[in-house]
Amino acid sequence: MPITVLLPALSPTMTDGKIARWLVKEGDVVTSGTVLAEVETDKATMEIECVDDGVLGKILVQAGDTAVPVNTPIALILEEGEDASALDATPNAPVASPAPLEPADEPVSAAVIAPLPVSSAAVAVGALDSNNPLDITRTAFVSSDPVTEPEAPFAKVTHMTVREALRDAMAEEMRRDKDVFLMGEEVAQYNGAYKVSQGLLDEFGAARVIDTPITEMGFTGLGVGAAMSGLKPIIEFMTFNFSMQAIDHIINSAAKTLYMSGGQLGTPIVFRGPNGSAARVGAQHSQCYASWYAHCPGLKVVSPYSAADAKGLLKAAIRDPNPVVFLENELLYGQSFDVPDDPDYIVPLGRAAIRRAGSHVTLTAFSRMVGVALAAAEELAKDGIEAEVIDLRTLRPLDLPTIVHSVKKTNHIVSIEEGWPYAGIGSEILALISEYAFDWLDAPPLRVTGKDIPLPYAVNLEKMSLPDVADIVTVVKTVCAR
Amino acid sequence: MSASPRKTTRRSSAQPVVVPPEKLLQQYRMMLLIRRFEEKAGQLYGMGLIGGFCHLYIGQEAVVTGLQALGQANDAVITSYRDHGHMLACGMDPKGVMAELTGRATGYSRGKGGSMHMFSREKNFFGGHGIVAAQVPIGTGLAFAQKYRAEDAITFCYLGDGAVNQGQVYESFNMAALWGLPVVYVIENNKYGMGTSVERASSNVELFRRGQAYGIPGMQIDGMDVVHVQQQASAIIADVRAGKGPCVLEMQTYRYRGHSMSDPAKYRSKEEVSRMRQEHDPIDHAKTLLLATGIVDEAGLKDIDREIKAIVGEAADFAQSSAEPDAAELFTDVLLEA
Numbered sequence: 142m143p144i145t146v147l148l149p150a151l152s153p154t155m156t157d158g159k160i161a162r163w164l165v166k167e168g169d170v171v172t173s174g175t176v177l178a179e180v181e182t183d184k185a186t187m188e189i190e191c192v193d194d195g196v197l198g199k200i201l202v203q204a205g206d207t208a209v210p211v212n213t214p215i216a217l218i219l220e221e222g223e224d225a226s227a228l229d230a231t232p233n234a235p236v237a238s239p240a241p242l243e244p245a246d247e248p249v250s251a252a253v254i255a256p257l258p259v260s261s262a263a264v265a266v267g268a269l270d271s272n273n274p275l276d277i278t279r280t281a282f283v284s285s286d287p288v289t290e291p292e293a294p295f296a297k298v299t300h301m302t303v304r305e306a307l308r309d310a311m312a313e314e315m316r317r318d319k320d321v322f323l324m325g326e327e328v329a330q331y332n333g334a335y336k337v338s339q340g341l342l343d344e345f346g347a348a349r350v351i352d353t354p355i356t357e358m359g360f361t362g363l364g365v366g367a368a369m370s371g372l373k374p375i376i377e378f379m380t381f382n383f384s385m386q387a388i389d390h391i392i393n394s395a396a397k398t399l400y401m402s403g404g405q406l407g408t409p410i411v412f413r414g415p416n417g418s419a420a421r422v423g424a425q426h427s428q429c430y431a432s433w434y435a436h437c438p439g440l441k442v443v444s445p446y447s448a449a450d451a452k453g454l455l456k457a458a459i460r461d462p463n464p465v466v467f468l469e470n471e472l473l474y475g476q477s478f479d480v481p482d483d484p485d486y487i488v489p490l491g492r493a494a495i496r497r498a499g500s501h502v503t504l505t506a507f508s509r510m511v512g513v514a515l516a517a518a519e520e521l522a523k524d525g526i527e528a529e530v531i532d533l534r535t536l537r538p539l540d541l542p543t544i545v546h547s548v549k550k551t552n553h554i555v556s557i558e559e560g561w562p563y564a565g566i567g568s569e570i571l572a573l574i575s576e577y578a579f580d581w582l583d584a585p586p587l588r589v590t591g592k593d594i595p596l597p598y599a600v601n602l603e604k605m606s607l608p609d610v611a612d613i614v615t616v617v618k619t620v621c622a623r
Numbered sequence: 624m625s626a627s628p629r630k631t632t633r634r635s636s637a638q639p640v641v642v643p644p645e646k647l648l649q650q651y652r653m654m655l656l657i658r659r660f661e662e663k664a665g666q667l668y669g670m671g672l673i674g675g676f677c678h679l680y681i682g683q684e685a686v687v688t689g690l691q692a693l694g695q696a697n698d699a700v701i702t703s704y705r706d707h708g709h710m711l712a713c714g715m716d717p718k719g720v721m722a723e724l725t726g727r728a729t730g731y732s733r734g735k736g737g738s739m740h741m742f743s744r745e746k747n748f749f750g751g752h753g754i755v756a757a758q759v760p761i762g763t764g765l766a767f768a769q770k771y772r773a774e775d776a777i778t779f780c781y782l783g784d785g786a787v788n789q790g791q792v793y794e795s796f797n798m799a800a801l802w803g804l805p806v807v808y809v810i811e812n813n814k815y816g817m818g819t820s821v822e823r824a825s826s827n828v829e830l831f832r833r834g835q836a837y838g839i840p841g842m843q844i845d846g847m848d849v850v851h852v853q854q855q856a857s858a859i860i861a862d863v864r865a866g867k868g869p870c871v872l873e874m875q876t877y878r879y880r881g882h883s884m885s886d887p888a889k890y891r892s893k894e895e896v897s898r899m900r901q902e903h904d905p906i907d908h909a910k911t912l913l914l915a916t917g918i919v920d921e922a923g924l925k926d927i928d929r930e931i932k933a934i935v936g937e938a939a940d941f942a943q944s945s946a947e948p949d950a951a952e953l954f955t956d957v958l959l960e961a
Contacts, residue, residue, distance in 0.1 A: 149669020152885035173662060174879065174900060176893075185887040189669075192662040212670055322771070348771065354801070359760050359794025366764020369749055370699065372771060393754050394761060401740035403733030404956035406749070438957050462959040490961065 143227050144193050146216040148202070148209050151180060151187040158182050159207040160215065169197045171218060178204075178215075195220045198228050282438070283541035283573070284491040291495055295449070298479035306448035306480050307337050307413075307469065310455035311375060313484055315345055318373060321459055322349040324360055325377030325414075334379045335415060335474055361387035361412070365394045365464075368410040373459060378414035381430045381468060388433075395464035396439030409462045413455070416444065416468035417508065417559050418607060424595030429560030431507070432569070434466040435536040441490055442537040444468040446511035448478035450534055453488030461490060468536075470509045493540035495547070499527035502553040502617055505544060505570055507533040510557045510608065517613035526621055536566060544570065545578045552583040553620050559607050562590040584620050589613050629843040631835050640693070640857040642850050644918040650692060650849050651909045652927055654684035657708040658906055659935045660717055661880075664707065664724055668884045672943060673724045676753075677738045680708035682847075682879040685905035686811055687712040689852025690779060690872075693860050697774070701749040701762040702781035704739035705811075705878075709781065713746040717938040727945035734948040735956065756782060756789035759808070763795040766806035766869075777805040777863050785816020787830055793837075799869040800837040806869045807860055808834070811846065817882040818890040831873035839869050846874030847903040850912065877903065 148158060161179040165171060175191040198219040202209055209215070217228055301309075315321045322345075327334045329342040329352040342350040353360040357378065364374040378384045384391065395408045418427035435442045441463055445451040451469070458465040480486075496511060497518050506514040511532045518528040529547050533540065548554050554574055556567035567588035574586050592606045642650075661679040668677050680687075683705075691712040694700070702709045710720050715731065723730025723741050731741040739753040749765060752758040762780030769776050786792060787810055799806050810830045814821055821828050831841035840862075844855045852874070859870045877899045881888040888896075913919050919927075 147670060149666070150671050151669065153674060173658075184885065185889075187887045190665075192666050354794075354797055356794040356797065358791045359763075359798055362757060362760025362791060363764035363767055363795070363798060366701075366749070366761035366766075367768040367771070368764075369761065370765050370768040372768050389754060389757060390760065394752070394757055398740075398742075398750070399959065400956045401732055401736040402742040402750075402956075403731065403735050404959075405732070405744055406742045407959050441958070457961075461961045463961070 143198050143217040143219050143223060144195065145214045146177065146191070146218060148180070148211055148213045148215050149189055150211045151182045151189070152184050155182045155184075155211060157208045157210045160202055160204050160209065161186055162204045163200060164188075165197050167197055167200055171195060171197050191218070193218055193220070195223075198223075198225060282435075282537055282539060284535075284538040285542075286491060286540070287542060288546040289492045289494065289540055289543045295479060295481040297482045299482055300477050301448055301480050302475055302477050303445075303448045303451045303469070304335070304337055304339075304474040306452035306478075307455055308339055308341065310452040310459070311338070312341060312344060314456055314459040315341070315349060320371065321373045321375065322351065323375045323377060324351040324353055324364055326353055326355055326379050328352060328377050333377070335471060337469075337474065338377070357383045357386035358390065362390040362394060364410055365390050365408055368395070368408045368464075369398065369406055371409075373409045375411045375413060375459060378412065380419075380426060380471070381414050381416040382426050382428055384412065384414070384430065391434070391440070391464070391466065392437050396437050399463070400439060407462050408464045411455070411458045411465045411467055413458075413467035414469060415471040415474070417470055418591075418596055418603075419471040421598060421600065421603060423598045427596040429558065429591070430466075431468060431536055431558065431560055432565045434468075435539075435566060435569070439464065440537060441465045441535065442468065443490060443535050444507045445534055446473065446508055446532050448476070449480045449486070450488055450494070450532070452480055453486050454490065454534060457487050457490050460487075465490070468508065473509055476512075488534070490535045491538040491540060493534055493543045494532045495529060495543070496532045497528065497530040499529035499551065501527045501551055502555060502621055503529050503531060503544065503547040503551045504555050504557055504613070504617070505531045505533055506557040507536060507566070508559075510559055513608060513610060514557050514613060517610045517617070520610055520614050521617055524618075524623065526617060526623065528617065533566075539569075539573075541573055541577065544574070548574055548578045549581045552581055554582070554586045555589060555613070555617050555620055556586070557589045557608060557613060559591045561593055562588060563593065565590055584622065587616050587620050589616050629829075629831060631832055631841040640853050642692075642853055644913065644916040646692065647850065647909060647913055647916070648918055650688050651906070651913055652931065653688045653691075653712060654849065654906050654909060655927065655931045656717065656934065657684045657688070657711050659931050660711060660721070660938065661707060663935045663939050664721065665880065665884065667721075667725065667939060667942070673738070674726070675737060676704065677724065677884045678705040678882065679878070679880045679884075680705055682899065682905075683811060683813060683876045684708060685849040685852055685909075686809070686846040686874045686876050687781070689846075689849040690807075690809060690856060690860075692849075692853050693857055694779060695776060697747060697776040699747045699749055699762070699765040699769070699776065699778040700781075701758045701765060701778065702751070703755065703758055703783055703786065704751070704753050705783070706739065706741065706751045710741060710743070710748055710751075713743065713748040715741075715743050715746050715748060717934060718941040721938040721942035722945050725942040725945070726947065727942060728948045728952070729941065729945040733952060733956075735952070756786035756792050758782065759786065759789075759792045760795045763799050763804060763806055766799065766804040767802070769805055770802070777807060777860075779807050779809060781809045781811060783816060784810060784812040784814065784821050784830060785819070785824065787833055788824060792833070796834050796837045796839055796869070796871075800834070800839050803866065803868040805863050805866065807863050808839075808869060808871045810871065810873045811876055812873050813876050813878040815878070815882070815890065818886070818888075820890065829873075831871055834869070834871040839871050841871035841873065843873045843875060846876035847905045847908065849905055849909055
């Protein structure tokens with residue numbers, strides 16, 4: 142039976158076309174690749190090629206015909222051994238009966254754009270429903286674990302700096318698993334630009350503690366490739382400001398590949414280094430990337446405050462089979478905390494910690510701002526306001542159940558971060574609280590954030606740009622109507 | 624096209640391989656499979672069954688077919704978004720590839736990746752990458768892992784002439800040379816990065832020299848001749864396998880179709896395209912060589928043609944009859960369980 146040639150869609154949006162001219166005539170021998178005709182689409186004039194061998198038996202749509210729908214039979218090709226009599230037997234219907242072309246733009250489902258028609262109380266935290274269009278938290282950006290219980294006091298501890306805790310975490314995991322290696326600028330011979338990798342080259346050698354050239358995009362992509370083949374790289378950014386050079390690999394290559402491969406290809410990799418402002422280093426070296434990375438499905442994002450968490454969370458991040466962005470803080474590296482001596486001490490990702498219990502207002506913070514929030518809580522206590530301070534620890538997945546549980550008790554919330562306000566972590570927390578605990582709020586939730594400017598250099602301006610105890614006290618008193 | 628190799632370094636005394644007729648016949652079948660598969664993909668695209676971006680490999684078949692003939696089963700392969708040919712040459716199932724193109728549950732990425740994003744751990748094919756040149760540092764990382772684990776394997780990292788002007792290519796070249804990584808960078812120079820000719824994009828069009836600043840040997844090879852590909856690349860690849868570090872191969876090739884399905888290709892003349900097809904077609908050339916050896920005759924080639932057509936037809940049927948992914952798949956594969 143002759144082969145039917147259909148008018149093809151020549152662009153993703155083409156629904157019909159015009160045959161501008163035929164370049165072959167009936168009776169011509171055609172082979173795969175022969176240009177049959179020129180077709181005017183919605184965008185351009187394109188050639189259509191034959192994909193079969195034979196003789197052009199019949200032209201069904203003449204040149205000049207306009208608005209010919211895609212998939213209309215336009216010609217018949219006689220295969221080897223067939224003669225013109227076969228043409229009569231051919232119905233003018235496509236042989237392959239192709240599916241009709243879907244319109245390019247599907248109408249937006251009304252449920253998606255309609256306002257939430259029910260009370261926020263209808264969406265219960267802890268019972269996230271992936272099929273409920275009202276529940277926007279339907280992948281994994283919030284934790285579905287139960288409310289985090291307070292940790293028991295550590296049995297035996299060593300007082301150490303965050304810097305030492307991070308180093309110990311890497312050393313212990315490298316001893317445990319030979320697939321774990323550390324790569325970055327100055328991590329080996331220099332012992333780390335901020336001395337976080339002190340001593341690791343001596344213990345593990347140059348094959349596992351690897352100084353790279355200054356080449357963030359290159360070594361980040363290289364690390365992602367190594368992770369795709371099963372190694373467990375720790376990629377150190379001298380600071381996260383330089384991760385912008387490499388962000389394509391963190392998001393497009395690391396975060397998305399598991400999904401795009403239908404679950405075949407995971408990327409067990411940790412991207413770590415100092416994040417946020419340091420001291421007097423100016424705008425290009427003083428940015429918080431928390432909301433940048435927390436925005437993206439396929440990543441986990443961690444930002445510890447204490448040394449115990451730095452160690453326990455980094456160990457968890459290294460063991461995690463997913464890409465983890467681990468945001469440290471240069472100003473915390475030298476601060477000391479009690480760290481449990483247990484080498485198996487792991488802090489699971491996705492769990493916040495209540496650093497201070499209180500009944501009047503919930504403060505959420507992460508990284509260095511936890512310390513500022515705790516100091517502010519002490520000031521507030523002098524005025525009779527007992528603040529509950531939640532150290533978020535992991536920003537994606539966010540421990541929403543713990544925050545909601547606290548807000549249902551305190552009825553007030555203030556989010557604190559040093560990053561910019563617009564589309565920040567605080568924006569997200571306030572939105573989630575509006576969705577999940579609106580009916581429990583006694584006052585509008587508010588944010589304390591860094592100012593919406595590139596961070597200035599001058600000491601006075603820099604100080605004005607970042608949240609401090611006084612800022613938090615002022616905002617909390619506003620929320621609590623004091 | 625020049626048949627004599629142009630090199631930046633001659634450092635190997637290894638003898639070029641001889642391609643026996645049986646091998647050439649296998650390679651002919653592979654090239655024909657890629658050609659017919661891509662033609663069918665173009666047809667299904669025209670019928671609205673394949674959507675979005677779809678970059679066909681027609682014309683370039685000898686490159687990946689010839690180089691795969693020099694590979695081992697445990698070598699890693701990675702490429703850009705013009706990836707269907709590489710997947711077939713790696714031994715991936717045409718049905719699974721075509722079903723991914725139509726976005727079905729039986730596709731290699733269960734319908735979640737599409738034309739540009741397919742992978743096979745089993746066949747050591749690591750994608751399928753949609754960002755121009757992103758596969759180059761990733762491929763360098765695959766080679767890093769091979770060296771880290773002291774594996775007897777190398778990485779074939781393919782990139783186009785458009786990708787060679789991305790900075791990350793040179794970041795990768797530097798580290799690969801610095802650390803002696805076992806990676807073959809294959810620049811498939813098909814003359815146009817989308818609609819921009821190499822001459823309009825590159826200050827120096829001798830792309831095989833692009834590794835020179837890093838001490839990486841380079842070679843320009845006629846990528847329209849599957850036998851030449853093997854003969855000319857075998858020694859330099861043997862050096863990579865022997866631990867001498869990376870190399871750059873510039874494969875002179877040509878794509879017959881537009882950059883993607885919606886490209887009218889007005890940036891080049893019809894004469895240029897038809898001259899390449901008539902005078903340099905890799906499949907016609909292999910056919911001539913095969914007939915001269917006597918291992919197969921015209922009737923035998925017709926049989927092969929029919930066989931390949933059946934394989935591709937079966938893949939197309941499979942791709943159209945398979946179910947779409949289940950709605951429950953929407954939220955799976957975002958993260959692995961810790």
